[in-house]
Amino acid sequence: MAAGCGLLGAIVLAALVGPLVVTADPNAIDLEQRLLPPGALGLGTDHLGRDLAARLLHGARTTLLATALLFAALTATGVTVGAVAGYAGGLLDRALMAVTDVVLAFPGLLLAVAIAGTLGPGMESLLLALALVGWANQTRLVRGLVLAERAEAYVLAAQALGAPPARVVIRHLLRNVAGPLLALTATDLGRIITSLASLSFLGLGAQPPTPEWGAMLSEARPFLQSHPHLLLYPAVAVCVTIGASGLLAEGLRALNDPLRGGTAGG
Amino acid sequence: MPAALRRRLALVPLQLLGVALVVFMLLTATPGDPAENLARLRQPGSEPTPELVAAIRQDLGLDDPAPVRFGRWLLGAVRGDLGVSYKTGKPVTHDLLARFPATALLAASALLLSLAIALPLGIAAALRPGSWLDHAAGSLTLLALTVPGYVLALTGILIFAVTLRWLPAFGAGTAAHLVLPAVVLAAGASGQLFRVTRAALLEVLQQDYLRTARAKGLPPHTLVLRHALRNALTPVVTMCVTMAGHLLGGAVVVETVFGWPGLGKYAVDAVFLRDAPAVLGAVLYLTAAFVMLGALIDLAYGALDPRMRADKA
Numbered sequence: 001m002a003a004g005c006g007l008l009g010a011i012v013l014a015a016l017v018g019p020l021v022v023t024a025d026p027n028a029i030d031l032e033q034r035l036l037p038p039g040a041l042g043l044g045t046d047h048l049g050r051d052l053a054a055r056l057l058h059g060a061r062t063t064l065l066a067t068a069l070l071f072a073a074l075t076a077t078g079v080t081v082g083a084v085a086g087y088a089g090g091l092l093d094r095a096l097m098a099v100t101d102v103v104l105a106f107p108g109l110l111l112a113v114a115i116a117g118t119l120g121p122g123m124e125s126l127l128l129a130l131a132l133v134g135w136a137n138q139t140r141l142v143r144g145l146v147l148a149e150r151a152e153a154y155v156l157a158a159q160a161l162g163a164p165p166a167r168v169v170i171r172h173l174l175r176n177v178a179g180p181l182l183a184l185t186a187t188d189l190g191r192i193i194t195s196l197a198s199l200s201f202l203g204l205g206a207q208p209p210t211p212e213w214g215a216m217l218s219e220a221r222p223f224l225q226s227h228p229h230l231l232l233y234p235a236v237a238v239c240v241t242i243g244a245s246g247l248l249a250e251g252l253r254a255l256n257d258p259l260r261g262g263t264a265g266g
Numbered sequence: 267m268p269a270a271l272r273r274r275l276a277l278v279p280l281q282l283l284g285v286a287l288v289v290f291m292l293l294t295a296t297p298g299d300p301a302e303n304l305a306r307l308r309q310p311g312s313e314p315t316p317e318l319v320a321a322i323r324q325d326l327g328l329d330d331p332a333p334v335r336f337g338r339w340l341l342g343a344v345r346g347d348l349g350v351s352y353k354t355g356k357p358v359t360h361d362l363l364a365r366f367p368a369t370a371l372l373a374a375s376a377l378l379l380s381l382a383i384a385l386p387l388g389i390a391a392a393l394r395p396g397s398w399l400d401h402a403a404g405s406l407t408l409l410a411l412t413v414p415g416y417v418l419a420l421t422g423i424l425i426f427a428v429t430l431r432w433l434p435a436f437g438a439g440t441a442a443h444l445v446l447p448a449v450v451l452a453a454g455a456s457g458q459l460f461r462v463t464r465a466a467l468l469e470v471l472q473q474d475y476l477r478t479a480r481a482k483g484l485p486p487h488t489l490v491l492r493h494a495l496r497n498a499l500t501p502v503v504t505m506c507v508t509m510a511g512h513l514l515g516g517a518v519v520v521e522t523v524f525g526w527p528g529l530g531k532y533a534v535d536a537v538f539l540r541d542a543p544a545v546l547g548a549v550l551y552l553t554a555a556f557v558m559l560g561a562l563i564d565l566a567y568g569a570l571d572p573r574m575r576a577d578k579a
Contacts, residue, residue: 098277098280099284101277101281102277102280102281102284102285103284105281105284105285105553105556105557105560106285106288106553106556107511107512107514107549107552107553107556109512109518109519110518110530110533110548110549110552110553111288111549111553113518113533113534113537113545114289114292114533114537114545114546114548114549115292116537117536117537117538117540117545118292118295118296118542118545119295120297190411190412194414197414197416198414198415198416198519201416201519202518202519202522202534203538204537214416217416217417217420221420224420224423224424224428225424225428228424231420231424235417235420235421238414238417239412239413239414239417242412242413242414243408243412246408246411246412
């Protein structure tokens with residue numbers, strides 16, 4: 001937990017402050033300075049003479065911003081639909097869960113490729129595609145959590161006092177399960193970063209010359225043999241970020257253990 | 267048939283219809299006029315004449331209202347007619363069938379490999395939780411789940427294809443070509459399988475009936491293999507099926523990195539060529555296969571778990 005928080009904090013800090021320290025333009029092409037080894041100019045330069053350290057740090061901004069946006073969108077959808085389905089129950093629940101199951105049945109990554117391709121390559125279409133295929137997972141988790149909590153005494157008490165459903169859910173129920181909820185949804189972070197970087201690697205996300213880790217890896221591929229360090233930096237950056245969010249999620253889960261049957265039905 | 271299972275199976279047509287609807291909407295949303303694309307295919311080299319485009323438009327009924335077109339397209343899809351690829355000029359179904367064996371081979375190899383790794387490790391770790399083996403396997407799993415497939419793939423190419431020159435980095439044809447992509451896919455899969463196997467077996471091992479079995483003096487291997495494992499297997503099988511589906515449909519990245527001529531690479535290539543019928547045909551068939559696979563396994567649960575046979579729920 002502490003390690004995950006620290007690592008992730010360090011990455012966020014690097015993304016925020018890093019570009020202020022390494023002031024080189026990440027997109028400035030200088031063909032005379034191409035493929036410089038690390039040392040002379042920080043981490044060296046890529047095949048177009050662009051500063052690798054600057055690209056890596058600006059890439060962190062791209063990755064973290066996209067991850068945060070997607071995570072927020074998925075969590076908002078998941079919590080809304082999941083809470084409505086779990087709390088309302090009955091026909092509405094059945095209908096919403098049927099839709100959720102249909103979406104869960106798609107091979108997500110492939111469908112995201114198809115959607116992003118249809119919309120035209122770009123970060124916006126990639127985010128939209130991943131949001132469209134990804135929301136069902138968290139919805140199921142949240143619904144299970146709400147369903148298990150619905151019969152708790154404090155929920156019944158709030159209902160007995162005449163609180164409208166929206167108030168019961170938002171003020172009482174969700175606030176009480178916020179911890180386990182966060183622990184459940186945080187497990188999605190690593191998956192989000194992986195799919196974002198994977199599809200960018202395939203050329204569907206950030207378009208050149210935008211610095212992004214997946215796209216950097218894909219651009220560096222032809223130099224795998226001669227300059228493997230071009231691949232090393234973005235690869236390590238992606239792995240460390242995924243690892244850090246994994247540690248964070250694991251820590252949050254341990255913190256909220258036992259989950260009070262939170263995964264029942266999920 | 268148990269009610270839960272009936273509900274589950276009733277979902278299958280709904281799922282297939284949902285898939286078809288999404289795919290059709292995407293097909294309609296794709297920029298570019300399909301009639302124009304087809305005309306270009308029939309008259310390569312020259313710009314299509316407006317008459318030809320209009321004729322094709324008439325021919326395919328592209329001016330009909332959307333629900334009519336959806337109905338016709340669905341009828342065609344059910345019969346295996348997914349239209350013609352703008353790129354190859356062949357029926358999409360033909361292309362898909364030609365690519366399917368490669369994907370199936372890769373998915374099956376990866377799944378078998380991950381089972382061969384994860385099952386023994388998971389059992390050993392569950393029998394001695396906290397031992398060095400448990401810790402080592404747990405750390406390896408964390409590593410396998412952390413490193414994204416394409417990073418692992420590039421590392422594998424760098425070490426075994428570029429540096430050591432033991433294995434080919436690209437293409438298909440020989441058994442050696444299969445090794446790297448299968449291992450990369452199996453790494454992530456065995457990480458998940460290991461966790462499920464270990465957790466399920468640990469839980470089962472704590473149950474009363476196993477203490478009874480131990481108390482009556484059953485030898486350890488009978489205890490574990492006959493009594494414990496059989497009960498722990500259900501979540502493992504579920505995981506395997508989910509993974510088989512993901513391997514069939516989700517090997518997009520690995521197939522592309524290794525130039526493996528399967529469905530995933532076909533779909534990605536088609537995306538970049540703006541070959542809408544090919545992309546959506548691939549998505550439709552893979553998803554349909556995924557959904558059917560899931561339903562079949564739910565039916566097979568009865569054999570594994572007698573409780574699923576009773577009409578409860």
